[in-house]
Amino acid sequence: MLELSILGFLAEQPLHGYELKERIKALSGHVRPVSDGALYPAITRLVTAGKLDQHTEDGASAAPRRVLSLTETGRADLLERLRHPRQTEITDHVRFNTVLAFLRHLPDRREQADVLRRRLDFLQTPASFFYRDGEPVRAEETQDLFRQGMLRVARATGAAEREWLTEAIAQLDQAS
Structure with a gap:
């Protein structure tokens, strides 16, 4: 990076x-x-x-x-x-932000949208910081106040990012 x-x-x-x-x-x-x-x-x-x-x-x-x-x-x-971008540059938030910071230099809007689609696809997969029996633990499923906070903030951040990605992809698709 x-x-x-x-x-x-x-x-x-x-x-x-x-x-x-x-x-x-x-x-x-x-x-x-x-x-x-x-x-x-x-x-x-x-x-x-x-x-x-x-x-x-x-x-x-x-x-x-x-x-x-x-x-x-x-x-x-x-x-x-x-x-x-490598897969870790799509899945790691900080690395993806680095890609995002310079994506405007890529002249083809379809290629820009393809990168955003990769990130959106990744974010659509259920995930958690914590797992029980191989399944992601949701905020409502833990009694730990601090883990609950981590999970709630991650959910809100993920929802906001997915919303922005969807809007940006639509805008790029419309322009190309």
Whole structure:
């Protein structure tokens, strides 16, 4: 997801490393913080693979900064990642939000809708944080106040997301 975030933010504009880190942190940092030890090796991998270009610019009041930009190879990789997200990028809420943050870069509305349909299909499957005899436990079936809270919040969040996904898919289908 770190590489997707890097490619996605650089598709919007060239950035230097610190700006890129701050944007990634704003997107998912409270849930999955990004460290310099993860960010800069990922940038190096993408530069080595020809997906990013880098050049040095004078800093406003600091030392020269390394500015990163997306290459055509990087843009093609970004679009492929958005077109065909891995299953964990569909099922994990934080990872899916990262895909969602950059899905607008995918120019084909049908392909955008296909990604949303995958998420909606996943959300239609009954699930729970807790199971009894292989069956999902519902909020009404537990006496634990705190687990009941988790399950009720998850249900409400899931319902809101399914409603939005259904509306968005209809809008994308109508436009294509």
